[in-house]
Amino acid sequence: MAKPTRKGFGSVIIQDAAKSLARSVSVDFDPLGLKYELHMDLSAIELSGTKVVEPAKAPPQLVAS
Structure with missing residues (x-):
């Protein structure tokens, strides 16, 4: 791609x-x-007054026996 x-x-x-x-x-x-x-x-993109929420873990999977 040309500049x-x-x-x-x-x-x-x-x-x-x-x-x-x-930062760069x-x-x-x-x-x-x-x-x-x-x-x-x-922290540069967090909204003031809000908390960072970790992604939810996947629910356990049922295994047929």
């Missing part, structure tokens, strides 16, 4: 706006396609 010659709205969103929340943002215009990495702490 764009100008910076449009999409680039602003995926690079500049994301930097306000992320990486965009690579690789010939095989766009590679985008966004590393952020969970």
Whole structure:
């Protein structure tokens, strides 16, 4: 994928706006396609006054005997 010659709205969103929340943002215009990495702490996306809820465990499965 060729690197764009100008910076449009999409680039602003995926690079500049994301930097306000992320520890690091990486965009690579690789010939095989766009590679985008966004590393952020969970606390950066938590809403104030809310708790992070762990995913529910799968219920036990019944096994026929």
